[in-house]
Amino acid sequence: xxxxxxxxxxxxxxxxxxxxxxxxxxxxxxxxxxxxxxxxxxxxxxxxxxxxxxxxxxxxxxxxxxxxxxxxxxxxxxxxxxxxxxxxxxxxxxxxxxxxxxxxxxxxxxxxxxxxxxxxxxxxxxxxxxxxxxxxxxxxxxxxxxxxxxxxxxxxxxxxxxxxxxxxxxxxxxxxxxxxxxxxxxxxxxxxxxxxxxxxxxxxxxxxxxxxxxxxx
Amino acid sequence: xxxxxxxxxxxxxxxxxxxxxxxxxxxxxxxxxxxxxxxxxxxxxxxxxxxxxxxxxxxxxxxxxxxxxxxxxxxxxxxxxxxxxxxxxxxxxxxxxxxxxxxxxxxxxxxxxxxxxxxxxxxxxxxxxxxxxxxxxxxxxxxxxxxxxxxxxxxxxxxxxxxxxxxxxxxxxxxxxxxxxxxxxxxxxxxxxxxxxxxxxxxxxxxxxxxxxxxxx
Amino acid sequence: xxxxxxxxxxxxxxxxxxxxxxxxxxxxxxxxxxxxxxxxxxxxxxxxxxxxxxxxxxxxxxxxxxxxxxxxxxxxxxxxxxxxxxxxxxxxxxxxxxxxxxxxxxxxxxxxxxxxxxxxxxxxxxxxxxxxxxxxxxxxxxxxxxxxxxxxxxxxxxxxxxxxxxxxxxxxxxxxxxxxxxxxxxxxxxxxxxxxxxxxxxxxxxxxxxxxxxxxx
Amino acid sequence: xxxxxxxxxxxxxxxxxxxxxxxxxxxxxxxxxxxxxxxxxxxxxxxxxxxxxxxxxxxxxxxxxxxxxxxxxxxxxxxxxxxxxxxxxxxxxxxxxxxxxxxxxxxxxxxxxxxxxxxxxxxxxxxxxxxxxxxxxxxxxxxxxxxxxxxxxxxxxxxxxxxxxxxxxxxxxxxxxxxxxxxxxxxxxxxxxxxxxxxxxxxxxxxxxxxxxxxxx
DNA sequence: TATGAATGAGTGTTCATTCAT
DNA sequence: TATGAATGAACACTCATTCAT
Numbered sequence: 001x002x003x004x005x006x007x008x009x010x011x012x013x014x015x016x017x018x019x020x021x022x023x024x025x026x027x028x029x030x031x032x033x034x035x036x037x038x039x040x041x042x043x044x045x046x047x048x049x050x051x052x053x054x055x056x057x058x059x060x061x062x063x064x065x066x067x068x069x070x071x072x073x074x075x076x077x078x079x080x081x082x083x084x085x086x087x088x089x090x091x092x093x094x095x096x097x098x099x100x101x102x103x104x105x106x107x108x109x110x111x112x113x114x115x116x117x118x119x120x121x122x123x124x125x126x127x128x129x130x131x132x133x134x135x136x137x138x139x140x141x142x143x144x145x146x147x148x149x150x151x152x153x154x155x156x157x158x159x160x161x162x163x164x165x166x167x168x169x170x171x172x173x174x175x176x177x178x179x180x181x182x183x184x185x186x187x188x189x190x191x192x193x194x195x196x197x198x199x200x201x202x203x204x205x206x207x208x209x210x211x212x213x214x215x216x217x
Numbered sequence: 218x219x220x221x222x223x224x225x226x227x228x229x230x231x232x233x234x235x236x237x238x239x240x241x242x243x244x245x246x247x248x249x250x251x252x253x254x255x256x257x258x259x260x261x262x263x264x265x266x267x268x269x270x271x272x273x274x275x276x277x278x279x280x281x282x283x284x285x286x287x288x289x290x291x292x293x294x295x296x297x298x299x300x301x302x303x304x305x306x307x308x309x310x311x312x313x314x315x316x317x318x319x320x321x322x323x324x325x326x327x328x329x330x331x332x333x334x335x336x337x338x339x340x341x342x343x344x345x346x347x348x349x350x351x352x353x354x355x356x357x358x359x360x361x362x363x364x365x366x367x368x369x370x371x372x373x374x375x376x377x378x379x380x381x382x383x384x385x386x387x388x389x390x391x392x393x394x395x396x397x398x399x400x401x402x403x404x405x406x407x408x409x410x411x412x413x414x415x416x417x418x419x420x421x422x423x424x425x426x427x428x429x430x431x432x433x434x
Numbered sequence: 435x436x437x438x439x440x441x442x443x444x445x446x447x448x449x450x451x452x453x454x455x456x457x458x459x460x461x462x463x464x465x466x467x468x469x470x471x472x473x474x475x476x477x478x479x480x481x482x483x484x485x486x487x488x489x490x491x492x493x494x495x496x497x498x499x500x501x502x503x504x505x506x507x508x509x510x511x512x513x514x515x516x517x518x519x520x521x522x523x524x525x526x527x528x529x530x531x532x533x534x535x536x537x538x539x540x541x542x543x544x545x546x547x548x549x550x551x552x553x554x555x556x557x558x559x560x561x562x563x564x565x566x567x568x569x570x571x572x573x574x575x576x577x578x579x580x581x582x583x584x585x586x587x588x589x590x591x592x593x594x595x596x597x598x599x600x601x602x603x604x605x606x607x608x609x610x611x612x613x614x615x616x617x618x619x620x621x622x623x624x625x626x627x628x629x630x631x632x633x634x635x636x637x638x639x640x641x642x643x644x645x646x647x648x649x650x651x
Numbered sequence: 652x653x654x655x656x657x658x659x660x661x662x663x664x665x666x667x668x669x670x671x672x673x674x675x676x677x678x679x680x681x682x683x684x685x686x687x688x689x690x691x692x693x694x695x696x697x698x699x700x701x702x703x704x705x706x707x708x709x710x711x712x713x714x715x716x717x718x719x720x721x722x723x724x725x726x727x728x729x730x731x732x733x734x735x736x737x738x739x740x741x742x743x744x745x746x747x748x749x750x751x752x753x754x755x756x757x758x759x760x761x762x763x764x765x766x767x768x769x770x771x772x773x774x775x776x777x778x779x780x781x782x783x784x785x786x787x788x789x790x791x792x793x794x795x796x797x798x799x800x801x802x803x804x805x806x807x808x809x810x811x812x813x814x815x816x817x818x819x820x821x822x823x824x825x826x827x828x829x830x831x832x833x834x835x836x837x838x839x840x841x842x843x844x845x846x847x848x849x850x851x852x853x854x855x856x857x858x859x860x861x862x863x864x865x866x867x868x
Numbered sequence: 869t870a871t872g873a874a875t876g877a878g879t880g881t882t883c884a885t886t887c888a889t
Numbered sequence: 890t891a892t893g894a895a896t897g898a899a900c901a902c903t904c905a906t907t908c909a910t
Contacts, residue, residue: 005894013894032248032334035880045896047882052894056880115400117249153427157420160390161382161427169381173374176350181343183332203374210370210378214431222869252905262871264907273905439890465683466768469884479892481886490884549834551683560832567827587861591824591854595861598820599812607811610784617766637808644804644812648865656873664873686901696875701902703873 002062006052016042017052018066025063026104026186030116033060057120060111064124067108071098084143089208092166096200099174099185100192107186110167136162143215150217162211170207174200219279223269233259234269235283242280243321243403247333250277274337281329281341284322291315301360306425309383313417316391316402317409324403327384353379360432367434379428387424391417436496440486450476451486452500459497460538460620464550467494491554498546498558501539508532518577523642526600530634533608533619534626541620544601570596577649584651596645604641608634653713657703667693668703669717676714677755677837681767684711708771711762715775718759725749735794740859743817747851750825750836751843758837761818787813794866801868813862821858825851 006014020042025033035056039046053059074094082090098106112128136159143149149158175181177199178192192200223231237255245251252273256263270276291311299307315323329345353376360366366375392398394416409417440448454472462468469490473480487493508528516524532540546562570593577583583592609615611633626634660668671693675684686707690697704710725745733741749757763779787810794800800809826832828850829843843851 009894028334029246029248034878036878046880046898047896048894050881050883115398154423156393157390157423158427160393161386161424164381164384164386164389165378167381168385169378172350172380173377176373176377181346206371206374207378210375210428210431212431213433214427214429216430225869251903253903256872263873263905264871265869267906268869268871442890463680465680468882470882473893480884480894481892482890484885485890485892551679563832567823588857590827591857592861594824594827595816595820595858597823598815598818601815602819603812603815606815607808610807610811615766640805640808641812644809644865645861646865647867648861648863650864660873685899687899697901698875698903699873707901 001058002053003051009052017044021059021063022102022104022108025060025111026107027183029111029114030056030060030118030121035059057118060121061124063108064112067105067112070105071109074098084139084146084148085208085212087139088162088166088211089204092170092204092208093201095166096170096174096204099171100197100200103186103189107182110182132163133159140215147217149215153215158215165207165211170204173203173207177203218275219270220268226269234261238276238280239321239325242277242328243324244400246328246331247273247277247335247338252276274335277328277338278341280325281345284325284329287322288315288326301356301363301365302425302429304356305379305383305428306421309387309421309425310418312383313387313391313421316388317414317417320403320406324399327399349380349384350376357432364434366432370432375432382424382428387421390420390424394420435492436487437485443486451478455493455497456538456542459494459545460541461617463545463548464490464494464552464555469493491552494545494555495558497542498562501542501546504539505532505543518573518580518582519642519646521573522596522600522645523638526604526638526642527635529600530604530608530638533605534631534634537620537623541616544616566597566601567593574649581651583649587649592649599641599645604638607637607641611637652709653704654702660703668695672710672714673753673755673759676711676762677758678834680762680765681707681711681769681772686710708769711772712775714759715763718756718763721756722749722760735790735797735799736859736863738790739813739817739862740855743821743855743859744852746817747821747825747855750822751848751851754837754840758833761833783814784810791866798868800866804866809866816858816862821855824854824858828854 009017020038023041024038028034033056035049036046039049049059053062074097081087095106098109113125113132115125116122137155140149140153140155140158140162144151144153144155149155171182175185178185178196226234237259240258241255242250250273252266253263256266266276270279291314298304312323315326330342330349332342333339350373354372357366357370357372357375357379361368361370361372366372388399392402395402395413443451454476457475458472459467467490469483470480473483483493487496508531515521529540532543547559547566549559550556567590571589574583574587574589574592574596578585578587578589583589605616609619612619612630657665671689674692675689679685684707686700687697690700700710704713725748732738746757749760764776764783766776767773788806791800791804791806791809791813795802795804795806800806822833826836829836829847
């Protein structure tokens with residue numbers, strides 16, 4: 001929902017703007033993110049932002065949508081086959097890869113799940129949260145049908161646990177390994193050594209392995 | 218680190234103040250919490266807050282510390298015996314009990330883990346996060362020693378996964394079961410039926426069972 | 435004082451522009467009228483307005499002048515004969531007719547008498563106000579000469595009273611009869627039934643009758 | 652609806668504030684009146700205004716209400732006896748007196764009848780407008796009952812004409828006599844000579860005389 | 869010890885106008 | 890001649906904090 005002006009913007013100008021906005025909203029939650037700070041950093045007029053977007057909410061929503069588009073592109077090749085665990089592992093290795101790339105976009109993805117005082121963002125949040133939950137629930141249900149998940153597990157409940165491991169848990173382990181935390185990494189991402197990259201892939205595998213054993217018949 | 222004036226306060230005045238502050242910081246994150254709202258609700262002078270505490274940060278830190286004290290008291294009887302899983306289950310049933318009691322204190326506990334723009338709260342956050350992680354890590358290490366956790370698990374890593382299941386995951390499942398969410402529950406807690414209480418205990422058991430199987434040798 | 439470009443504009447483009455500007459300035463006082471709204475509605479570039487007119491003031495002044503030209507044309511046939519009251523009645527029936535036609539032009543006529551923060555419009559306003567006053571004063575003076583207005587009336591003073599009845603008063607009665615008000619009528623003019631038209635002509639007659647009796651010898 | 656803070660204000664501070672606000676809202680319509688200008692002129696902090704009033708609307712409404720109170724006090728002695736014309740004359744001499752006093756308060760009275768884009772002021776406006784109309788209509792109806800107004804006059808219609816003469820008309824004549832206009836007088840009121848005062852009283856009499864003759868049987 | 873008025877930097881947003889293309 | 894992105898001063902409003910009483 002950006003204005004046409006935004007699409008017509010000269011590519012480098014547009015890129016600079018997106019970069020600044022991305023940075024701001026990655027570093028601060030919606031309420032604390034400051035339009036003034038964005039323009040100050042860019043050295044452009046405050047009014048310009050409102051040529052591109054209706055308001056702060058509109059700008060934030062665009063960032064979230066853009067993140068969705070970027071992730072969809074990356075995840076294009078996600079396999080619909082294999083065991084539940086293979087598919088989960090593939091999905092979350094992709095997630096880890098996202099954090100290795102520009103972690104600010106990954107941070108935006110999480111922002112969309114954060115509660116806000118702004119009512120116009122509530123629907124978005126609930127929608128995103130529901131999407132994650134039902135994706136995992138369906139996966140578990142399929143796992144039961146295929147005999148990879150034991151029957152006395154309630155898929156609706158276990159989905160929350162799986163999300164806990166793979167979102168909070170995996171990220172937390174990830175940043176501990178990189179000796180920083182979410183905020184620190186977003187603020188000052190650094191190149192990843194091959195050694196670290198291997199370790200991270202290993203982390204995702206460990207998480208999935210825990211879930212596999214935990215839910216297996 | 219409240220000022221001496223706070224300690225000397227008449228007990229009922231002090232209690233009323235704590236209640237109002239607790240409510241405010243449970244309902245809103247640090248940045249959105251409003252000193253004005255607290256005093257408005259209490260009908261006291263704004264200046265009073267600054268007689269008791271240095272500033273908003275100081276007040277928040279006291280609440281977090283007070284929560285620690287209260288939890289320590291509740292958890293005093295936590296068994297240092299039994300298998301790792303029995304001890305985990307006991308710990309998290311206690312956690313669930315905390316949410317059934319005054320969920321506002323429980324919310325404060327989580328607040329201390331939320332990132333903020335306020336630099337003076339960063340250290341606190343990191344410290345709390347580290348405490349949780351090392352408690353779980355120690356538990357897992359002990360589990361390995363006692364043969365309840367398999368040896369190819371890295372306790373430092375698995376601790377994050379366990380935290381993911383038991384914090385994000387368990388709470389998420391909890392509130393889904395109560396048909397609300399974290400914010401809703403803090404804003405308007407209601408009595409829990411015996412039926413629900415049983416269901417909640419069951420949730421904690423399911424979470425621990427998942428971890429037990431997931432980490433068992 | 436539009437720029438030459440405005441005159442050279444293709445007739446239909448020009449007409450569309452005038453219509454949009456007319457609408458905007460009829461619905462909103464000068465300060466609230468929005469150039470942005472005009473161009474948005476027309477789908478033309480903002481810069482275009484400044485190709486046609488120096489600025490917002492210039493545009494407004496042209497509308498007022500254009501209104502004067504249109505009214506002069508309509509009033510061309512105004513009788514210079516008959517008693518003062520016949521001439522007044524004719525003038526104000528013409529006025530009522532103007533409101534029945536495109537009330538937006540009529541509204542522009544009134545706008546020119548409204549005070550503004552814009553200093554460059556002050557002279558215009560005073561000039562128009564003076565024109566109305568002196569027209570009525572001359573009429574009353576002639577009435578005295580012809581014995582239709584009593585001699586102890588001060589024409590310079592009574593002119594203001596007459597204007598009060600025929601502008602504020604008559605319009606006010608008019609819109610009360612149509613069960614709306616000035617703003618409502620401009621925003622959504624509707625066709626007038628023959629019955630209403632008769633009632634309105636009657637209103638003008640009542641107003642003039644009041645003045646006739648009030649000023650007669 | 653000012654906050655208690657406003658009532659508790661030191662009298663001279665309060666008076667200075669009222670004076671500045673009065674000036675701003677007398678000189679500018681609601682939309683153009685500027686809170687920033689008020690505080691700049693007073694040399695106080697912007698926040699102070701919001702210690703006294705909820706917002707700009709609240710401040711404006713207080714001024715209107717205060718004007719009502721001041722007028723009510725002045726008009727305390729308004730005769731409920733005498734002919735319709737005597738009562739009208741008394742009412743409007745009082746009105747003229749108001750303009751001779753601090754014309755800014757009188758201007759505020761008129762402001763309450765001006766249309767605004769602010770929806771919360773619409774109800775106020777309609778209410779005030781209706782009060783004036785029904786006061787005059789009742790007066791005319793009584794006049795018919797007592798034989799001072801002829802029966803073929805429609806009181807609901809004539810009320811608008813009377814208001815036109817006594818509001819727009821009388822004020823217009825008044826300021827013409829003082830060789831200025833409404834805005835000018837509010838901006839720079841000056842002392843009135845005894846000679847002028849007499850002339851003004853005479854104006855009100857002339858207006859009423861016109862109406863008396865115009866409406867008499 | 870309590871008060872609460874004053875502060876002022878901060879917020880998001882609007883809009884007439886300009887000017888390079 | 891038309892375009893429309895850029896501008897920047899202006900707006901109303903918020904809120905933690907201070908300090909004289």
